[in-house]
Amino acid sequence: MLEIDDLHVTVDGKEILKGITLSIPAGQVHAVMGPNGSGKSTLSYTLAGREGYQVTRGRILYRGEDLTALAPEERAAKGVFLALQYPVEIPGVVTLTFLKTALNAQRRAQGLPEFDALRTLKLVREKAATLRIGEDMLRRPLNAGFSGGEKKRMEILQMALFEPKLAILDETDSGLDIDALKLVAEGVNMLRSPDRAMLVITHYQRLLSYIVPDRVHVLAGGRIVKSGGADLALELEKSGYEGVEAA
């Protein structure tokens, strides 16, 4: 599904990613763990196509196609989804309106007929119920005044709605208490499927107790310094990142 090959990325003239190679087959969940400043967010923004993240070498193959020249909206329409660490508050845009606009923009780009308001509402309600997102949240401006947990659940709701082929979750656990974390992890686990790949980016092992990955990669200094199974996360929790970085 996703093949990252010798990826070098520069931000503001500074090289942050220094040759990342990573492959996630369909149906698998991979975790990328790393300390602050290791390049975790740079990796997620680069995959989503944010401006200012300059790919200087290497390529990102998604279902056999090189993504690097595509705009964020083109990647989204092709099934790439990034759940942000800090979902942006947009006062003045009602959540439901935003969901409908985004859903139909993607459908348009995919050559599918748009959903009308009623159809969208029905679909959103159905997905929202499992994440315990109430009608009132959908009527409020997007993320404005939402708690940390509400914002993350809204990200997962979008993921459920857009049904991406590749989902990247950037520090989805940050700022969540244990109940909120469980709820979010439950939402993510429901979306695990044989034709979907997931990349879970996190600083802490905690999230990976609930979303158990197939593979764990350790990112340090812009490179993947170690890869292993789910137990690598537990190992890191004990020994910390220092031991790995030195290796």
Add this chain to the structure above:
Amino acid sequence: MTAHPFKLDSQPNMFREDFSRHSAELPGAGLAWLDARRRAAMDAFDRTGVPTRRVEAWKYTDLANALESDLVPASRFEGEIAFDDAFGARGGAQLLLADGFLHSATGTDGMELVDLAALGSQTPAWVEEHLGRMAAGAAQPLGAASLGLMRGGVALRVHGTRSLHLHFARSAGAQDSVSHGRVLIVVEDGASLRLTETHTGGGASESLVNLGIELVLKENAKLEHIRIQSETARTLHVTSLGASLARDAEYRALYAAMGARLSRMDVNLNLAAPGAHATLHNVAVLSAGIADVTTVMDHAAPHTTSRQLFKSVVGGCGRSVNQGRVTVRKGANKADSHQLFKALLLSPRAEVDAKPELEIFADDVVCGHGTAIGALDADALFYLRARGIPENEAKGLLIRAFLADAIEDFGDETLRDALGKRLDDALDVVERVAP
């Protein structure tokens, strides 16, 4: 040779000339009270003439320089003119003013209505009491000229709960012209009025709309004022507005400026008694030209409150001028005032001048202001695009979201829809010309 600081270089004083020649033919000439007020107004006007940038309050908006030709006073237009009724107010009164003259009126039952072009000895006492008391002094020089040279307009007195739509249209006259019109609205004790004021049109000839508005809010009166100004690029527009608020009166206003080569909204609100409250929102959407809103919020009594929000979306080579002075007079304790200036600049040539000013002569007051001017938020734009929304659509969504809180609490759904559509049209143009 040094120029007198208030003397015009480029423009002969055509308004003074007009007054000298025609004062005896103006409506109501011979009414001693009106003659005196017109003379006083012209004296006040003469202190600046048509303002240049040397007049402090006009330093961002050079009206004298913008007037390219001599303008002749508009005369009454007798032909057919369409009423812009997209803004609802169905069941309410609809008044059409063409070139500053009252052209038609419907649904005014129960309101007292006086055509100011036909003032005579039968003029009601309330008109004599109020007409020309505000928006006619040296601080609002164009307002002074609009009284001194008033050719037409309306005076209205409102009881009970009413709605009123004033639509200002321009006839397609070929001549470069100026219209000096006045509107006086008296909202009686405990009465409530929703006022919609629309300005559209303007032809190929240059024209100056010079309008003076006086709003008198008696005790407990409520006035919601929604003003939409979207004239053509050959139009210069100055509205001078004066309002006085008696005890517990409330004025809530939304002004939207979307057109004209130059527009100036010169506002003076007098919170004259305890409990008076004013909310004033100004929205400017510009791709060219200048839209200037300059307000003076005068807290003249204790326990008066005011809230002002100025929002501009500027692209192309447009320029938005926002000046807000808040005065808290001696003894006006517990006055509470806030003003916020926010602007989105969508092109490198777009400009916003925001100038808050505070003059406080009382103790124990709360006065705040804030300013935020910038481009679209890059995080928000990326977020929307990462959800599949194409860049231009995402920008449009964010720009509309930026304006949302300025307009959401005004009018009814019909009006908000109509206003939303006008703003959409104006924003489409802004987006097309940006950067």
